[in-house]
Amino acid sequence: MNDKRVTNTQNQAASRSSFSGKIGYVLAVAGSAVGLGNIWRFPYLAAKYGGGIFLLVYLILMLTFGYTLIVSETALGRMTKKSPVGAFHAFGKSVPFQFGGWVNAVIPMLIVPYYSVIGGWVLKYLFEYLRENASLLAADDYFTGFISAGADVEIWFLIFSAVVIFVIIAGVKRGVELISKVMMPLLVILAVIVAIYSMSRPGAMAGVKYFLIPNFENFSWMTVVAAMGQMFYSLSIAMGILYTFGSYMKQEVDIEKSTVQIEVFDTGIALLAGLMVIPAVFAFSGGEPESLQAGPSLMFITLPKVFDSMGLGTAAGIMFFLLVFLAALTSAVSLAESGVSTFEDQLGWSRAKACALMGAVIVLFGSVSALGFSVLDFVQPLGMTPLDFFDFLTNSIMMPVAAFCTCILIVRVAGIGRVIKEVELSSEFRRKKLYCFFLKYLAPVCIAIILASSIAGVLGWIVL
Numbered sequence: 001m002n003d004k005r006v007t008n009t010q011n012q013a014a015s016r017s018s019f020s021g022k023i024g025y026v027l028a029v030a031g032s033a034v035g036l037g038n039i040w041r042f043p044y045l046a047a048k049y050g051g052g053i054f055l056l057v058y059l060i061l062m063l064t065f066g067y068t069l070i071v072s073e074t075a076l077g078r079m080t081k082k083s084p085v086g087a088f089h090a091f092g093k094s095v096p097f098q099f100g101g102w103v104n105a106v107i108p109m110l111i112v113p114y115y116s117v118i119g120g121w122v123l124k125y126l127f128e129y130l131r132e133n134a135s136l137l138a139a140d141d142y143f144t145g146f147i148s149a150g151a152d153v154e155i156w157f158l159i160f161s162a163v164v165i166f167v168i169i170a171g172v173k174r175g176v177e178l179i180s181k182v183m184m185p186l187l188v189i190l191a192v193i194v195a196i197y198s199m200s201r202p203g204a205m206a207g208v209k210y211f212l213i214p215n216f217e218n219f220s221w222m223t224v225v226a227a228m229g230q231m232f233y234s235l236s237i238a239m240g241i242l243y244t245f246g247s248y249m250k251q252e253v254d255i256e257k258s259t260v261q262i263e264v265f266d267t268g269i270a271l272l273a274g275l276m277v278i279p280a281v282f283a284f285s286g287g288e289p290e291s292l293q294a295g296p297s298l299m300f301i302t303l304p305k306v307f308d309s310m311g312l313g314t315a316a317g318i319m320f321f322l323l324v325f326l327a328a329l330t331s332a333v334s335l336a337e338s339g340v341s342t343f344e345d346q347l348g349w350s351r352a353k354a355c356a357l358m359g360a361v362i363v364l365f366g367s368v369s370a371l372g373f374s375v376l377d378f379v380q381p382l383g384m385t386p387l388d389f390f391d392f393l394t395n396s397i398m399m400p401v402a403a404f405c406t407c408i409l410i411v412r413v414a415g416i417g418r419v420i421k422e423v424e425l426s427s428e429f430r431r432k433k434l435y436c437f438f439l440k441y442l443a444p445v446c447i448a449i450i451l452a453s454s455i456a457g458v459l460g461w462i463v464l
């Protein structure tokens with residue numbers, strides 16, 4: 001097996017397993033990519049930052065910058081057979097290399113705690129649907145009451161995290177892959193049905209137009225910043241994950257083709273989620289600016305109303321929140337797994353110890369996010385709730401930095417030629433010229449924009 005190589009990071013020789021085949025790789029990455037980012041985060045950002053114009057900016061960025069980064073990270077992972085810290089080390093050991101590797105590796109550790117809080121919200125809704133409380137959930141103030149009550153949020157967050165840690169300790173990753181194979185087609189079917197229903201509500205067409213037709217009046221720099229952060233988040237890029245996936249990838253898997261497949265799939269689900277949620281905002285609350293700005297709570301407020309009005313509220317609610325729970329679980333497992341393997345590889349820790357530390361990080365940071373709407377509501381870093389703060393810190397500050405490090409590593413150290421060679425081992429690489437252009441020119445510009453805008457936002461020069 002060509003992927004069983006001796007690693008030189010640690011004292012001992014270690015062997016890497018690999019994905020079973022071409023489709024195994026795509027499915028594993030898709031399982032990690034499709035999650036709360038597509039279903040919960042994408043619709044609320046699109047609603048908040050201008051609808052069609054947000055979508056347009058998102059699509060352009062995904063096809064250019066996103067494509068470049070997926071190819072780069074995967075190729076570097078496959079070339080070095082290492083996760084991010086080791087991959088950067090393979091090219092040098094000085095401080096900038098340490099920094100580049102670690103900034104990539106730390107991001108998932110900061111995301112998984114607050115990700116698990118939202119996972120907990122999903123579980124709570126699933127539980128209430130199972131108790132046939134469909135109309136209770138559809139009531140106007142239900143969500144606000146729930147998150148400001150505190151204890152309940154913490155309990156469901158802990159349950160979700162326990163499941164994630166259990167999956168990682170028990171090593172039932174195969175089971176998770178199986179879940180995502182069954183879950184994904186079901187999720188698509190259900191999302192199509194709900195989206196059609198949602199779009200056919202009276203008044204919903206205004207929402208479809210708002211979401212699909214770009215209106216340049218709605219453009220602001222925050223549209224670009226939010227779209228770029230969302231692209232990183234949804235495609236699981238700029239956080240070391242794809243290095244790790246690449247390191248498990250066999251040489252014969254076509255990097256270019258699989259990148260396209262992953263992008264199509266991930267974006268398809270996000271579009272469907274947008275079509276479920278945004279038209280419903282218009283149908284049920286007239287698309288007032290206030291409801292469009294609802295933020296992280298949007299899905300939890302809007303969809304229960306849709307399900308309730310379907311007449312089949314309970315069944316639809318159970319199916320939907322079960323599938324979202326599974327999608328969130330597969331993503332959370334891959335985030336946490338990335339943290340655990342960094343501890344194992346870089347600190348030479350046992351798996352049990354690494355899982356314990358990951359668990360502690362989740363409980364600590366996650367609890368602050370979970371309780372930030374209630375008992376800890378005085379904790380307002382940069383004037384945001386802790387959950388928004390962690391989201392902002394990782395997406396708008398750390399990920400652009402991580403992406404920048406990857407670009408520099410390729411352009412200045414590894415050499416674009418080597419990366420291209422790696423891709424060409426198994427791909428025709430038809431977009432080679434574009435790739436070079438994006439990497440050298442577009443990526444630095446995008447990164448500069450997102451960083452500058454985020455800092456301007458923090459300083460209060462622009463509204464975040």
Ligand code: PHE
Pocket residue numbers: 032033034035036037038108233234235236237239241331332334335
């Ligand atoms: N891409 C996932 C989502 O959209 C989030 C995630 C990021 C999962 C990184 C794994 C790794 O929800």
